[in-house]
Structure formats: C-alpha cells, structure tokens
C-alpha cells in the first residue's frame with residue numbers, strides 16, 4: 410500500500426540530483442503522460458541537456474514504449490530533431506538523455522505570449538514542419554503527436570520533439586499501451602498512416618491562423634466561415650483534414666504550400 414501511495418505522489422527529482430555520477434538535474438521542465446522531463450547538465454561535457462525519466466507508476470505498462478522512444482530517437486539524425494545522447498537504467502529508474510532545444514513551443518508562443526501569425530507566416534511554418542515530417546516519413550516513421558507543444562521555434566528554425574507515440578509503418582504494433590481505442594477524432598490523430606500526421610498538421614496551421622482571429626459575434630461558425638483565407642490555403646487545409654481526398658504523401662503538400670506561398 411505504502412509503495413502504491415509513494416508511486417502515486419511521485420515527486421520530480423530535485424535540482425542538484427546526479428544520475429550515474431554524470432547527469433546533474435538543474436530544473437524541472439514538465440510532466441508528460443509517462444515521463445517527467447528535466448533540464449540537466451552533462452558534467453563530462455558541460456553541455457546543457459534534457460533528461461526524460463519514466464514515471465515509477467508507468468514502469469510496468471510503459472517501459473517498452475520508453476525504451477522504444479529512445480531507440481527510435483537513436484536511429485534518427487536530423488538537425489531539427491533532438492539527438493538521443495544516452496539511455497540509463499539506474500536502480501529502479503529509467504532515463505533518456507537528449508539534446509536540449511533552447512526554443513519555445515507554439516503553445517507557449519500563441520497562448521502564453523500572444524504571438525500572432527498571418528496567412529503567409531502560417532504557411533511558412535507549415536512548410537518548415539513538413540520538411541521535417543518528410544524526413545520522418547522517408548524513414549517510414551509516423552510521429553502521431555504533432556501538436557503545438559511538440560513543435561518548437563528557435564530563432565528561425567523549427568524543431569519537432571516527443572517521439573513517444575511514434576510508430577514505424579512496417580512495425581508490428583504493441584496493442585497494450587499505445588493503441589487504446591478512442592473516439593473517431595482520436596483515431597484520426599493516431600492512425601498508423603501518413604494521413605494522421607497530415608490531419609494533425611491541418612490543426613497545427615489552423616491554430617496558427619486563429620492566433621489572429623478576434624470573434625465578432627458569439628455565434629460559433631466553422632473555420633472556413635470565420636477565417637479569411639485564400640482558396641489555395643483553404644484547399645490545403647481541407648485536404649489535410651480529410652474534408653476532401655487527402656494527400657498521399659508529404660511531397661504533394663510541400664508542392665502545394667510552396668505554390669501558395671509564391672502567389
């Protein structure tokens with residue numbers, strides 16, 4: 410019983426805590442569905458890094474997913490995806506060390522700082538994310554969690570983080586932890602196909618475009634009625650959201666977005 414309670418009230422590691430005589434926790438970044446994330450310093454290289462810790466109460470159900478996230482990250486090498494630096498199993502704990510992206514995610518930028526993006530800027534950011542997604546899809550990897558908090562901006566460069574839900578297309582799925590059935594909407598985000606990433610990116614660009622929107626009446630309308638957009642942009646979003654025949658691959662979208670940006 411005590412063990413269960415201590416697991417339930419699991420506290421983040423304190424600043425100053427050192428993992429394996431090497432990685433010193435310097436701050437708490439956030440709590441995810443199965444991990445706690447920290448800022449840390451690698452005492453060997455003096456580099457500032459990010460450490461993700463598997464939460465104790467998720468140990469049984471999510472251990473394999475956590476190991477897989479680290480393995481997936483290690484197979485990738487892209488300037489806009491944090492590198493996996495180490496994976497440590499220590500006492501009854503598990504840690505994933507990765508490159509720190511010193512940027513801000515789009516949730517902080519829009520909801521926290523009140524940043525606004527016009528149509529061109531939104532299309533530009535969509536294009537930059539698509540270039541990273543192209544790399545993932547070329548590796549047969551579907552991200553499945555392309556939400557605002559997982560897309561970061563550092564100066565002019567975009568980054569994609571959090572491969573915790575990603576799956577390889579040819580992989581035999583483990584139905585235990587990641588594949589709980591959900592609503593139709595959830596399935597559209599989580600489906601193991603390129604279309605689920607496109608669907609998420611449809612929402613991503615809508616969030617950017619809505620940053621500029623001020624409601625003029627209390628009546629709720631559809632995004633097509635509320636936002637004033639060019640037909641090109643509308644068409645791109647409709648296809649991403651599967652309101653008409655969806656894109657088959659990321660190159661098609663890139664081409665459409667590049668053309669829309671030229672007009």
Ligand SMILES: Nc1ncnc2c1ncn2[C@@H]1O[C@H](COP(=O)(O)OP(=O)(O)OP(=O)(O)O)[C@@H](O)[C@H]1O
Pocket residue numbers: 438439440441442443444445446459461491507508509510511512514554558559570571573
């Ligand atoms: N490599 C990184 N560099 C900078 N910030 C990061 C990095 N990885 C994660 N973060 C930030 O740390 C916080 C926690 O991230 P984490 O991926 O652990 O969980 P989450 O995205 O909140 O939840 P979930 O895992 O359920 O999707 C988020 O604010 C995220 O933006």
